[in-house]
Amino acid sequence: MSATPELTAAKVTVKGLTMTYGTQVVMHDLDFEIFDKDIFVIMGGSGCGKSTLLRHLIGLLEPAKGSISFDGKNFTAADPAERTDTVRRFGVMYQSGALWSSLTLGENISVPLEESGKIPPKTLRDLVAYKLALVGLAGYENYYPSQISGGMKKRAGIARAMARDPDLLFLDEPGAGLDPLSSRRLDDLILRLRDSQGSTIVIVTHELASIFNISNRAIFLDSATHSQGALGNPCDLRDHSENPAVRLFLNRGTQPTSPR
Amino acid sequence: MDAHACFDSTLPAFLLAHIRAVTDATPDKPPSPAFDGLPVNLRALLELALAVSEESEPQTPSDSSSEIYKLGNLTLVVWTNGKALVKFTGETMLSLGRLVTGRAIFRRKDFWLTLQECGVQALPIVSLISFLIGVILAFVGNVQLANFGANLFVADLVGIAMVREMGVMMTAIIMSGRTGAAFAAHLGSMKANEEIDALRTFGFNPFDFLVLPRLLSLLVMMPLLTIYANFAGILGGMLVGYFVGIPPVLYWTETLAAVTLTASSLGVIKSVFFGAIIAIGSCRQGMQAGNSTAAVGQATTRAVVTAITSVIVLDSAFAAIFTLLHI
Structure with missing residues (x-):
């Protein structure tokens, strides 16, 4: 699943983004683009700022410097x-x-x-049932989140994220804490959604199996230098990246310098 | 030589501490201890403990021991807290403005649920506490007034004290502990679970969606509960009056004569303000809680403490104002 789609105009453009927590710089000068129908992965070690980057992209945090644009429109200055x-x-x-x-x-x-407009109750019920069925939770309408398992919560979270047929879907660690089978099923779900709904998907993860399985472009955040480590197709990066930290990460630390 | 040895963790801990001590004493040329001759398992453990972790990010926590640092930190905390409170109050006012112009989006069901939670469901405790306050006031008053043979004035004392101060005060304190804590805990756990962020990214305004229904419920319920508490307190006083020989009918007429409309509306007016500060204060603690479960507990405690404190401070301010205005 590494066919690169032809490069259309960038869906998301990030220029010189610097993220800080108080006085501490999390990442500086990130520059990347996300194209239409990409499955774009934000990867990096624990605590390097992956989720922070996601929260910047969705506007929950303000960049210390730099800008984020969607479809060419500057989001940071809007x-x-x-x-x-x-x-x-x-x-x-x-x-x-x-x-x-x-x-x-x-x-x-x-x-x-309901918030996005007046929808007749019958249509609303059908829509809800359809979204839940898409993620394999048909018939769970009347359950409360506390009554279902962790994997089901993640899938329900995806169903809710897709509620309004978004053209940009952001997923924060969808596979974390799931057993290998559920995690695999989730990957399939993400791929099928991209192919059938044509949405662009941005995923934060450090699960190597899913990265190689579903992503066609990825950014690596280097926690040692607090900057962008690499950008490109994850399989290429694994074998040919110039940054040893990236190869180390994508090979589970075994390739460049195998300890002992 | 390469045998396994038997020891517990004290031995490697002792050795590690000594190696560290030598390393710290000579930072320029750290020693490279040789472990030859040690038992295999002990050597492995020491090597493991001495291995530099892969991400050695030296975290140097700033020197927090000095008094000046503490003072500076405290000042900053007070300053940021003050700013946050002002900002929160402002946001709430804007939210009220959107409500008036009909652009605020929240679930009507949420409003009714909160209304039930801080209204009907608070009745039993409000009844009990206010009734007992009335009883206590009557007992204390009776002991003193009996000295002058002026037992009947117990009705005046209980009536005026209840409608002006005790009814609204007790209701506000009960609501701080009951509803304020519930607001802070609910919003705090929503915050910790990223549910508030989720509202935001769906284009909802969390103030309209969460704070507004809660604020409105308390604004509606506080005056009603206060009036109810006033009656419960007067009933308590009447019961004591009955036992010390004041007939209930006489007690009631005496109360009606003593309690003026002005006096009884003062308490009700105050209750609206108390409701507002309880709702705003505790919602703020919840919405600005940290992102962990421990933070939810802290937020709840802080919500109750600040709500009760601000209710009492505001009440003294009211007392001063009313005295100056000769009401």
Whole structure:
């Protein structure tokens, strides 16, 4: 699954992005583009700022420097109303699922749908049932998030992220904490969604198996230098990256200098 | 020589501490200890402990022991907290503005649920506490007033004290502990679970969606509960009055004569303000909680403490204002 789609205009453009927490620089001068229908992976060691980068992309955190643009429109400099409009086109799945715990799965999906316009109740019910069926949770409308397993929560999170048919889907560690089979099923789901819905997907992960399985482009965040380590197709990066840290990471630390 | 030895963790810990001590004493040329001759398992453990971790990111926590540092830090905390409170209050006002113009989006169901939670469900405890406060006031008053043979004035004392101060005060304190804590804990756990971020990325305004229904519920329920508490307290006083020989009918007429409309509306007016500060204060603690489960507990504690404190401080301010205005 590494066919590179022809390079169209960039969906997301990040220029000179510097992220900080207080006075501490998390990452500096990130420059990359995400193209239409990419499955773009943000990877790197634990705590290097992957989720922080995601939170910058979806507008929850403000860049210390640099800019983020969607479809050529500058998002960082936009006024609040424009930003809300842009954000409405996103679907986001958070690390823990972040389902609204006081609502049932069905309501979790219908609340964002209702907000985007008046929908007749029958259509709304059908839409909710369809979204849940897409992630293999048909019939779970009336369950509360606390009543289902971790893997189901992640899938329900994806269903909610897809509620409004977003053209940009952000997934924060979708496979973390899942058994190999569920994680594999999730990968298949992501691939099928991309192929059938034509959305662009940005994934934060450090699960090598999924990275090689589904992604066609990836950025590596280097926690040692606090900067962009590499950008490109993950399989290429694994074998030919000039940055030893990237090869080390993608080969589970075995290739360049095998200890002992 | 390469045999396994029997020892517990004290031995490697002791050796490691000594190696570290030598390393720290001579930072220019760190010693390279030779482990030849040690038992295999001990050597392996020491090598493991001495191996430099792959991501050796030297975290140098700033020197927090000096008094000036602590003072500076405290000042910064006070400053940021103040700013956050002002910002939160401002956001809430903007949210109220959107409500008035009909652009605020929240679930009506949430509003009704919160209304039930901080209204009907609070009735039993409000009844009990206010009734007992009335009883206590009547007992204390009766002991003193009996000295002058002026037992009947117990009704005046209980009536005025309840409607002006005790009814609204007790309701506010109960609501701080009950509803304020619930607000902070609920919003705090939503925050820790990224549910508030999820609202934001769906284009919802968390203030409209979460704070507004809670604020409105308390604004509606506080005056109603206060009026109810006033009656419960007067009933308590009446019971004590009955036992010390004041007939209930007499007690009631005496209360009606003593309690003016002005006096009884003061408490109700105050209750609206108390409701607002309880709701805003505790929602703020919840929304600005940290991202962990421990932070939820802290936020809840802080919410209750600040709510009760600010209720009492505001009440003294009201007392001063009313005195100056001769009300």
